Amino acid sequence: MGIVTPGFHGRARSPGPQLPPGQYLTRDFPVLSAGPTPRISHERWEFTITTETDQVHSWSWSDLLALPSQTTTVDIHCVTKWSKLGTRWEGVSLDTLLDGVDTAAEYALVHAYGSYTTNLPLTDLLDGKAWIAYRYNGADLAPEHGGPARLLVPHLYLWKSAKWVRGIELLARDVPGFWESLGYHNYGDPWREQRYAGD
Amino acid sequence: MTAPLRWRVAHLAAVRPETPSARTLVLQVPDWPGHLAGQHLDVRLTAEDGYTAQRSYSLAAPADGDRIELTVQRVIDGEVSPYLIDTFAVGNPVEVRGPVGGWFVWQPTQPDPVLLIAGGSGIVPLMAMVRARRAAGSRAPFRLIYSARTPAEVLYTAELHRPQPGDGGLDVRFVYTRQTASSRPPGRITAYDIASAGWPVDFRPRCFVCGPTGFVETVADILVGLGHDPRQVRTERFGPTGGPDG
Numbered sequence: 114m115g116i117v118t119p120g121f122h123g124r125a126r127s128p129g130p131q132l133p134p135g136q137y138l139t140r141d142f143p144v145l146s147a148g149p150t151p152r153i154s155h156e157r158w159e160f161t162i163t164t165e166t167d168q169v170h171s172w173s174w175s176d177l178l179a180l181p182s183q184t185t186t187v188d189i190h191c192v193t194k195w196s197k198l199g200t201r202w203e204g205v206s207l208d209t210l211l212d213g214v215d216t217a218a219e220y221a222l223v224h225a226y227g228s229y230t231t232n233l234p235l236t237d238l239l240d241g242k243a244w245i246a247y248r249y250n251g252a253d254l255a256p257e258h259g260g261p262a263r264l265l266v267p268h269l270y271l272w273k274s275a276k277w278v279r280g281i282e283l284l285a286r287d288v289p290g291f292w293e294s295l296g297y298h299n300y301g302d303p304w305r306e307q308r309y310a311g312d
Numbered sequence: 313m314t315a316p317l318r319w320r321v322a323h324l325a326a327v328r329p330e331t332p333s334a335r336t337l338v339l340q341v342p343d344w345p346g347h348l349a350g351q352h353l354d355v356r357l358t359a360e361d362g363y364t365a366q367r368s369y370s371l372a373a374p375a376d377g378d379r380i381e382l383t384v385q386r387v388i389d390g391e392v393s394p395y396l397i398d399t400f401a402v403g404n405p406v407e408v409r410g411p412v413g414g415w416f417v418w419q420p421t422q423p424d425p426v427l428l429i430a431g432g433s434g435i436v437p438l439m440a441m442v443r444a445r446r447a448a449g450s451r452a453p454f455r456l457i458y459s460a461r462t463p464a465e466v467l468y469t470a471e472l473h474r475p476q477p478g479d480g481g482l483d484v485r486f487v488y489t490r491q492t493a494s495s496r497p498p499g500r501i502t503a504y505d506i507a508s509a510g511w512p513v514d515f516r517p518r519c520f521v522c523g524p525t526g527f528v529e530t531v532a533d534i535l536v537g538l539g540h541d542p543r544q545v546r547t548e549r550f551g552p553t554g555g556p557d558g
Contacts (some may be wrong), residue, residue, distance in 0.1 A: 115364065115407045116321055118357040124391050135356075135366045137391070140356055147531035148417050149542045174543050180471045194366055227542065256340075288392035295414035309412065 120254050128187075130259035132196050133303035139195040151227040151277050158261050160245065161280035162210060165218045174261065180205045181234040185244065187267035189274070190303040200227055204246030206302035207238040215229055221265055222290060226277040233266065233300070235283060241259065242268055244272070245278060258270070270308070317378065319356065319407045320344070324400055325379060328393035330467045334433065335388040335397055336372060344378050347371055350417035350437045350520070350548075351380060353410025357392060367392045370437040370522075370550070371411065373394070374444050383467060385433035401524070416520065416548040420448030424518050427510045427529050428456040431523020434550035435467050438522055448477035454515075457509045459487040459501045485509035501527070503534045513539040522548045 132138065154173040158269025162170045172180075184203045191197045222232045237243065246265040247254050266273045273290050293299050295312035298307040306312060326338040347353075352370045357467050369382040387393045400406065418426060418441040428438040435458055445454060460466045463486070487505050490498050496505075511517040519540060521531045528547050535545050 114360045115356060116405055117360050118395075119404050120397050121357045121359050122359070123363045126361075135364070138364065144361045147543050148547055149536045151542070152528060152548070186535060193368055210317075222485060232497060291415075296412065299327075309317045309369050 119160040120222045129259060130201065132192055132199060132308045135302065135308075136190055136194055136196040146257075146276065147229065148227060151225075152256060153261055153277060153279075155261060159279065160175045160210075162214055163280065164214060164216045164283045165285050166216075168215065170210075170214055177247070177262070178206060180209055181264055183244065185265075187265070189267050189271050192272055192297065192301065192308050195304075198304075201244040201250050202244065203248035204244035204262065204265060207243040207245070208219050208241065210245065211239065214283070216283045218285055220284045222275075222282040222288050223278060224282065224285055226279050227273045229275060229277070229291050230294055231273050231275050232288055233269065234287075237266060237269065238281070242266065268302070270298075272281050272297065273301055276281070276297045317409045317412070317469075319409045321405050322380075322408045324402050324404050324406070325443055328401065330383060333397075334467055335385055336381055336383045337396065337400070339382065339406070339408065339538050341378055341379050341380055344375055344380060345411070346375050347411035348381070348414075348417040348419060349374065349439075349440040351411035351413045352437070353380075353398075353408050353412060355392070355450075356407040357395065360405070366471045368412065370440065372436050372440055372443075374440070374447050383433070383436045383439075405530060406413060416446065416522070416546050418518070418520065419521055420444055420452070421451040422451050422518070423450075425453045425511050425515045426455070427519045428454065428516040428518065428525075429501070429506065429510075430458045431531070432460060432528030432550070433471075434463070434466065434521075434523030434527070434548070436522075436550065437548065438520060439468050439471075441520065442479075442482060445482070449478060451481055453465045453511075454482040455510060456482065456484045457482065457487060457501070457505060459489060462488055463491065463493075483509070487522070496553070500535075503538060506531065506534050510535075510538075516541065516544060519545045521549075522550050523546065525549050 158174045160172045188198045221235045229298050244265045245262050247262040252255045263276045264278045299305050313526040320340040328336040352368045355447045356366045358364045363519040372383045373381040380456050384396045385391050386397050487501050536542050
């Protein structure tokens with residue numbers, strides 16, 4: 114426990130759901146990004162997986178919609194301290210997208226429209242842990258929340274869930290992404306409070 | 313591996329009221345490592361039973377040795393900001409760690425024209441850039457467009473209305489959403505405001521936009537619509553949160 118801040122009492126302690134350390138509950142859905150919101154039409158949208166041997170797999174918008182989708186209800190945790198519980202998404206599991214991809218890579222570098230990147234181990238995208246999500250709470254995903262489609266990896270801080278996702282590069286070596294190069298943690302597990310490099 | 317950002321015990325050295333709903337806290341932080349204009353820090357409050365609350369706040373000015381400044385705007389029904397405004401007293405300790413954030417920053421070595429666009433308390437990290445420019449004697453041309461509800465809600469009002477030594481080359485335009493100013497009717501910021509008080513696109517200014525989400529989305533869209541390169545437009549949402557999400 115840190116030093117006591119004199120006169121600070123905080124909110125009433127409720128026996129509510131447990132949050133990761135240092136997080137607080139929000140009911141709205143804050144929008145955070147580093148630059149202008151890209152506007153990507155469905156016609157122009159394409160999603161690509163590139164392997165470490167330069168095999169390219171790509172999906173158009175209609176290809177993506179033709180794949181079996183899943184609906185998932187998850188808690189999301191932003192490194193800026195807010196958490197939102199019970200968010201409902203629809204999208205395609207990365208297991209489905211990676212099913213026909215032959216790779217020995219251990220790392221993934223995720224690319225977004227507008228040049229954002231984020232990195233994570235490939236295993237964190239597998240086994241029902243990640244989706245390319247295109248609907249939120251029953252409606253098409255709004256551009257400011259990452260539409261047409263965003264990566265959803267809810268077990269990591271939300272900056273890993275790249276908005277406006279356009280591809281995943283599979284790599285033999287780990288390459289830091291945008292925030293990972295700017296002082297944020299390379300992995301970003303909210304339950305271990307891995308906010309910043311060295312945490 | 314990078315050294316961890318450790319929690320440090322800071323003490324409140326002084327306070328400055330800014331508006332009825334905001335005040336500036338001057339914190340004394342032993343061994344503060346320094347920071348760039350635009351960066352923020354985390355504040356952690358701990359109650360007697362061990363309960364903690366953390367929030368991020370933008371740094372409002374360059375460090376003065378071990379002294380740093382935050383400006384805290386009251387969040388209605390907030391848990392941390394009312395404490396920092398109403399209760400936190402000079403001499404009291406609080407834990408902080410930082411600086412955090414390496415994207416929404418301006419460095420005095422950058423000579424390019426800069427356009428700062430603030431909505432409400434989103435002025436705080438942009439004021440840090442104005443002050444860093446002044447402190448460094450930078451001649452980078454700066455323009456600031458500051459949207460507030462009324463003049464009474466403008467932070468740093470005396471400093472922004474009266475140019476300080478070193479502020480040559482800084483132009484400030486106020487836009488009020490609830491009050492007429494210099495014949496401009498009250499209203500939200502428009503493409504005309506930004507085109508007339510900002511820089512021509514071919515000057516390739518670096519643009520920093522900070523404010524509530526709707527404000528930032530609107531302004532960033534306007535800048536791109538006017539022809540500014542999206543890569544030159546850096547944004548940060550101010551309010552209950554700050555920093556990256558995705």
